[in-house]
Amino acid sequence: MKSMITIIKEQISSFYLILRLSAFEMKSANVNNYLGRFWEILNPAIQLAIYWFVFGIGIRGGQKIPLENGVQAPFFIWMATGMVVWFFVNPMITSTSRSIYSRIQLIAKMSFPMSAIPSYVIMAGFYSHLMLVALITIILQFTQFKISAYFIQLPYFMLATLIFLLALALITSTLATIIRDVQQLIQSITRMLLYLTPLLWHRDKLEFHHVDLTFLLKLNPLYYIVEGYRASLLGTSWYIWEYPSMTLYFWGITLVFFIIGSVLHLKFRNRFVDYL
Amino acid sequence: MTESVIVKNVYKKYKMHTKPTEKLLDLILPGGYGEDFYALQDISFTAKQGDVVGLVGVNGSGKSTLSNIIAGVIPPTTGTVETVGQTSIIAISSGLNNQLTGRENIELKCLMLGFKKKEIQAMEPEIIEFADIGKFIDQPVKKYSSGMKSRLGFAISVTVNPDILIVDEALSVGDQVFAQKSKNKMFEFKEKGKTIFFVSHSMGQIKEFCETAIWLEYGEIKQYGPVPEVIPQYEKFLKKYKSMSNEEQKKFREKVMQKQRGLATI
Secondary structure, eight states, rough: OOHHHHHHHHHHTHHHHHHHHHHHHHHHHHOOOGGGHHHHHHHHHHHHHHHHIIIIITTTTTTOEEESSEEEEEEEHHHHHHHHHHHHHHHHHHHHHHHHHHHHSSSSOOOOOOTTHHHHHHHHHHHHHHHHHHHHHHHHSSSOOOGGGGGGGGHHHHHHHHHHHHHHHHHHHHHHHOOOOOHHHHHHHHHHHHSSSSSSSOOOOOTTTTEEEEHHHHTTTTHHHHHHHHHHHOOOOOOHHHHHHHHHHHHHHHHHHHHHHHHHHHHHHGGGGGGO | OOOOEEEEEEEEEEEOSSHHHHHHHHHSSSSSEEEEEEEEEEEEEEETTTOEEEESTTSSSSHHHHHHHHHTTSSSSSEEEEEOOOOOEEEEEEOTTTTTTTTHHHHHHHHTOOOOHHHHHHHHHHHHHOOOOOOGGGGGGGOOOOHHHHHHHHHHHHHOOOOEEEEEEETTTTTTHHHHHHHHHHHHHHHHOEEEEOOOOOOOHHHHSSSSEEEEEEEEEEEEEEEEHHHHHHHHHHHHHHHHHHHHHHHHHHHHHHTTTTOOOO
16 A cells, blocks of 8 residues: 555656656657558558458448447447547557566666656557547547537546556566566457457357356456446446446456555566666 | 765675576575676775766676666665765667657656756757767667767766766767867866766776776775776786786686675685
8 A cells, every 4th residue: 555655656746757758659659650640540440440340240240239228339339439448458558568678778767766657658658549539539420429428427437547557557567577478478368358348249148058157257347448438438328327336346456456566566666677 | 075976885696597497486486596696796985076986897897887886777786875966877878769869869868867848948959069960960869870879878968967977988989079078078077076987998098087996806896096006006917817828817717706606705
């Protein structure tokens, strides 16, 4: 608990730096491409197209998806509103785990805490996420899913995503610095998560030999975030209040991650340079 | 004059591993696993403001390790290092971001050293003038020659006005003109009463700059004192070492290795 407070204090005190450094991070990420930042839209668009083709047309045969409030949503819209989170979370999980050991030589001597490194990497990704969310919101205005009061939940879910990513990054960046293999493990896990989060396929009930396995999917904390984004963008429910157990579970897991991450990070950070 | 760098009983221990499994064991076992290697053993000294200290020693004697520890880049295994004021280290690989332009690197580097935007804007022209790399300042650093990189790195490090400056063989890359410019800057620092640590293999440069010298031999301080005392002794040792037969050199190295493993006390 004490370590967690230390980390939070560090985050707040270096907030200005996190913002400034994330701008540089973004610049250096796109400097080699001719199309520059345009790829941040083009890449997701290509992926959405192929997933829509394979899952929407190929597997589902163009069938619509029933939402919680009874409305039938086209598969593409259902998928895009969930995938918008994935396009942010997926690269962030892998790049934050690399964040410390790939930068430590560049910034070994600095006057800000090392816990700010994952945060500024996350912030750099967050800008393009905002852009993508805005784009999806605009597209949705041309469908039956126009902006509604439910939309005000979105900032909450964005904040939840950021905090969750930071908590996870504290663990993964520390472990990956000490043991490089963790990097590979994280890549495999994120690849799995694509299919274990309600992004590409949908079942109200997952039954196997008459045993209800739906709860297994809900153990994934990303379930809460993805469904929350969807509820806000498509205007289906007040997700935070209507599913209090999910809310509690998500914050519980995030807190546990945060505590473990802070303890690990503080314990090893003085020796990170030795592990290179 | 007040003391600005106090180094007390500093040890730096590394573990030598030949296989990944040994590395893993080292992480898991509470006592660690693997052969010890002492890069530095029981280093203690103090430097005052205005001191220019030369660090000399043959390859592998721990000069760079010591300068990194003084700069705070790597932590000592045991012992303490106290520094008064900001430290800045200039090494050949100066830690620039290859993707960004020189100008962006200046801002990035200064940000990380904790400067405000206004201060950076004020320093930028000064850095660019000192580095003197012309239009390349707006080119990505990956297109720089090694000389340009070290010039930019040097320019940033001296312009941020550190209280303690550590120069790790950085002067050996630039050409004569730039070396002269850097030397002048360092003389200026010397007059301002800053502490400078100077790592070099060039005895000429050490004699020109430094008043005191630390002679490191395989992780230990062999001698610490005024340059006229230490450097002749060191030169004498170099001569002797060079004139040794291969056999003798090998024996000497083995003896030293034993010492660095912490096995023998000579």
